[in-house]
Amino acid sequence: MSLEQIRSFYPPIRTLMGPGPSDVHPRVLAAMARPTIGHLDPVFVSMMDELKLLLQYGFQTKNDLTIPVSAPGSAGMETCFVNLVEPGEKVVVCTNGVFGGRMKENVERCGGIAVMVEAEWGRAVDPQRVEDALKKNPDAKIVAFVHAETSTGAQSDAKTISALARQYGCLTIVDAVTSLAGTPLKVDDWQLDAVYSGSQKCLSCTPGLSPVTFSPRAVEKIKARKSKVQSWFLDLNLVMGYWGGAVKRAYHHTAPINPLYGLHEALVIMKDEGLENSWARHARMHGALRAGVEAMGLSFLVPAAERLPQLNTIRLPDGVDEAAIRQRLLNEFNLEIGAGLGALAGKVWRIGLMGYAANIKNVLFCLSALEATLADARAPIKRGVAVDAALSALR
Numbered sequence: 001m002s003l004e005q006i007r008s009f010y011p012p013i014r015t016l017m018g019p020g021p022s023d024v025h026p027r028v029l030a031a032m033a034r035p036t037i038g039h040l041d042p043v044f045v046s047m048m049d050e051l052k053l054l055l056q057y058g059f060q061t062k063n064d065l066t067i068p069v070s071a072p073g074s075a076g077m078e079t080c081f082v083n084l085v086e087p088g089e090k091v092v093v094c095t096n097g098v099f100g101g102r103m104k105e106n107v108e109r110c111g112g113i114a115v116m117v118e119a120e121w122g123r124a125v126d127p128q129r130v131e132d133a134l135k136k137n138p139d140a141k142i143v144a145f146v147h148a149e150t151s152t153g154a155q156s157d158a159k160t161i162s163a164l165a166r167q168y169g170c171l172t173i174v175d176a177v178t179s180l181a182g183t184p185l186k187v188d189d190w191q192l193d194a195v196y197s198g199s200q201k202c203l204s205c206t207p208g209l210s211p212v213t214f215s216p217r218a219v220e221k222i223k224a225r226k227s228k229v230q231s232w233f234l235d236l237n238l239v240m241g242y243w244g245g246a247v248k249r250a251y252h253h254t255a256p257i258n259p260l261y262g263l264h265e266a267l268v269i270m271k272d273e274g275l276e277n278s279w280a281r282h283a284r285m286h287g288a289l290r291a292g293v294e295a296m297g298l299s300f301l302v303p304a305a306e307r308l309p310q311l312n313t314i315r316l317p318d319g320v321d322e323a324a325i326r327q328r329l330l331n332e333f334n335l336e337i338g339a340g341l342g343a344l345a346g347k348v349w350r351i352g353l354m355g356y357a358a359n360i361k362n363v364l365f366c367l368s369a370l371e372a373t374l375a376d377a378r379a380p381i382k383r384g385v386a387v388d389a390a391l392s393a394l395r
C-alpha cells in the first residue's frame with residue numbers, strides 16, 4: 001500500500017458480543033464528538049467532579065479517592081499494585097484465569113513476593129484455599145483477586161474473600177474490569193480496599209479509561225509508603241493533586257477530555273437505568289441466551305452458581321473448527337464473539353452480554369447466527385429451537 005492510497009478510516013458496523021470492548025452506546029459516541037475544551041477549564045473541572053460522584057455510585061462507595069485513570073484497565077491494575085505493594089511485601093494472589101497471572105507479574109515487578117492460590121480455569125476462587133494461604137503466611141499484607149474473570153466467565157465471591165483478608169489484617173486489590181455495572185459490586189458493604197475497572201465492558205464506553213477507587217485504609221497505606229512509587233504517571237500521591245477538587249487542582253497530565261465526556265455519558269445512562277436494574281437486565285439476558293444455547297444442545301464451561309451473566313463461556317460441539325465459525329460470524333453476520341484463551345484455546349467461545357449489548361435483539365441475533373453457521377458446518381446441534389427457548393425464558 002502506498003501513502004497516496006490512504007483515506008479516512010471507516011470501520012464496519014459490527015455487533016460486539018465478545019469479551020470486550022462491547023458495543024458503545026450511541027449517546028456515548030455522540031458525547032465524545034462534542035467540542036474539546038481545556039482540561040483546567042472550570043466547566044471541565046466541574047464535569048470531573050460529577051464523574052467522581054457517578055463513579056462512587058457505580059462502585060457503591062463513599063471513597064473520596066474514586067477517579068478514572070487516563071489509560072485502559074491494565075493501567076488501573078498497575079495503579080493499584082504500584083501504589084500499594086512495597087518491595088519485600090507478601091501478596092496473596094488468587095488466580096483462576098489470565099488476569100490473576102497478570103497480578104502476579106505486577107507484584108513481582110513491584111519487588112513484592114507473590115503467594116499463589118490457584119484455582120482451575122472456569123471455577124471461582126476457593127475461599128478455603130485463600131484462608132489456608134493466609135494462615136501459612138501471617139506476614140502477608142494484601143490479598144489480590146479477580147472478581148469477574150473475563151478469560152473464563154467465572155465470578156468469585158468478593159465479599160467472602162474480602163472478609164477473610166480483613167480477618168488476617170490484609171488489604172484487598174480487586175479486579176472489577178468486567179463486573180462493574182454488570183453484576184453486583186458493593187465496594188463499601190464488602191469493605192474492598194483498591195478496586196479497578198474498565199470503561200469498555202458493562203459501561204459501554206470506548207476502551208482506554210480505568211475507573212478506580214481506594215478505601216481510606218488503602219490511602220493511609222499509600223501516604224505512609226517508605227519508598228517512592230516507581231511509576232511517576234501512576235503515583236496516586238501526584239494524581240490526587242489533579243483530581244482532588246477544584247481548589248487544589250494542579251496540572252499532572254493532559255486529561256483525555258473527549259473520552260471523559262464519553263465516560264460521563266455512559267455513567268449518566270447507568271445512573272438513569274439504576275444499578276440494580278442494570279444487574280437485573282444482564283441476568284435476564286444471560287437467562288435467555290443460556291436457554292437458547294442449551295436448547296441447541298451446547299453446554300457452559302462454568303457451573304451455574306459461579307457463572308458471570310455478562311460473559312458466557314460455551315463449549316464447542318464435537319468436530320467443529322472454533323476459529324472458522326468465529327470468522328464466518330464476523331464476515332457474514334458482522335458479529336464478533338471471543339475465542340478461548342490459554343488452556344481453553346480452541347475449546348470454547350466467549351459470548352459477551354455487556355452493557356448496551358445486553359439486549360434481547362442481540363441475544364436472538366447471536367443465537368440465530370450461531371445456529372445457522374453451526375448447522376452449515378454440520379455440527380451436531382438441535383435446530384429450530386434456540387430462539388423459542390430464549391423467548392420462553394423471558395416470559
Ligand SMILES: Cc1ncc(COP(=O)(O)O)c(C=O)c1O
Pocket residue numbers: 019020072073074075077099146148149150151175177178198207208
Ligand atoms: C478481568 C480483566 N482485567 C484486566 C483487563 C485489562 O483491561 P484493558 O484491556 O482495558 O487494559 C481486562 C481486559 O479485558 C479484563 O477482562
